[in-house]
Amino acid sequence: MHDSILHILNTTKTRIQAFGPDIHKEEPQPQFQKRDFIAAIAAARAEGRAPVIAEVKPASPGKSFREISPAAAAELAWEMEEAGAVAISVLTEPGVFRGSLENLKEVRKTVCLPVLRKDFVIDRVQLEEEGSDLVLLIAGILGKELGAFVELAIEKGFEPLVEVHSREELKLALETSTRVIGINNRNFETLKIDLATTEELAPFIREYDLDHGTSHIIVSESGMNSSSDVRRVMQAGADAVLIGSALMESDSVFEKTKEFVQSFCWR
Numbered sequence: 001m002h003d004s005i006l007h008i009l010n011t012t013k014t015r016i017q018a019f020g021p022d023i024h025k026e027e028p029q030p031q032f033q034k035r036d037f038i039a040a041i042a043a044a045r046a047e048g049r050a051p052v053i054a055e056v057k058p059a060s061p062g063k064s065f066r067e068i069s070p071a072a073a074a075e076l077a078w079e080m081e082e083a084g085a086v087a088i089s090v091l092t093e094p095g096v097f098r099g100s101l102e103n104l105k106e107v108r109k110t111v112c113l114p115v116l117r118k119d120f121v122i123d124r125v126q127l128e129e130e131g132s133d134l135v136l137l138i139a140g141i142l143g144k145e146l147g148a149f150v151e152l153a154i155e156k157g158f159e160p161l162v163e164v165h166s167r168e169e170l171k172l173a174l175e176t177s178t179r180v181i182g183i184n185n186r187n188f189e190t191l192k193i194d195l196a197t198t199e200e201l202a203p204f205i206r207e208y209d210l211d212h213g214t215s216h217i218i219v220s221e222s223g224m225n226s227s228s229d230v231r232r233v234m235q236a237g238a239d240a241v242l243i244g245s246a247l248m249e250s251d252s253v254f255e256k257t258k259e260f261v262q263s264f265c266w267r
């Protein structure tokens with residue numbers, strides 16, 4: 001693991017130890033009506049939109065995009081929805097990525113789309129925190145515990161998005177009951193991007209589905225900057241793409257989201 005990822009895991013652990021008991025003390029939240037991610041993908045497909053999960057991302061390791069207050073996060077998410085995004089991803093990791101649960105809550109209040117919580121989940125307590133429809137679970141971090149976290153996430157009403165980067169992690173993911181698998185094109189050891197990761201791993205999922213009569217939703221994550229990048233991973237077998245940096249760096253989040261949404265048409 002890259003130093004910045006190890007740093008995030010350590011600070012997350014410390015934060016949970018400091019605040020964990022408070023989370024338990026909270027009044028149980030009324031279950032809100034979850035939004036269906038799989039149905040949203042099907043709708044985009046039927047309308048000929050490329051299924052784009054647009055990410056509200058204030059910073060990434062070594063890079064700062066923009067300070068994003070809860071109100072600003074909501075405004076960005078609204079532009080993304082208007083431009084035809086299929087879902088919104090919101091970073092909630094407060095250190096390196098400078099995200100917040102407040103951003104997540106404000107975004108979900110503002111848009112009608114399913115919302116993904118993007119964080120480093122390492123403790124079950126984090127699944128007590130409401131506010132999203134989908135939750136990211138990283139196979140490379142949870143390892144053998146992945147299956148139990150997937151079950152707990154489902155029990156809590158979340159749609160888990162299990163993130164993988166290698167054949168071994170993919171094998172772990174396929175042993176769980178997740179319906180959504182994210183292929184991260186970014187290597188967590190070097191932080192380098194290679195879209196060939198999707199080209200390498202997507203066919204294994206398709207083959208597994210054929211053999212087992214299952215059908216996973218494949219999300220290609222990270223490193224896409226242009227329409228041709230989107231076409232490349234969709235042709236490799238992705239059902240959806242997850243894009244953050246390119247949107248945060250553009251002058252118009254609305255226009256850039258639209259460009260990605262229009263970059264691929266199902267035939």
Ligand SMILES: O=P(O)(O)OC[C@@H](O)[C@@H](O)c1c[nH]c2ccccc12
Nearest residue numbers: 184221222223224242243244245246
């Ligand atoms: O900004 P990009 O390269 O478009 O990538 C978005 C998303 O895939 C990336 O933010 C991400 C993928 N997996 C993560 C895990 C934790 C935090 C962030 C991520």
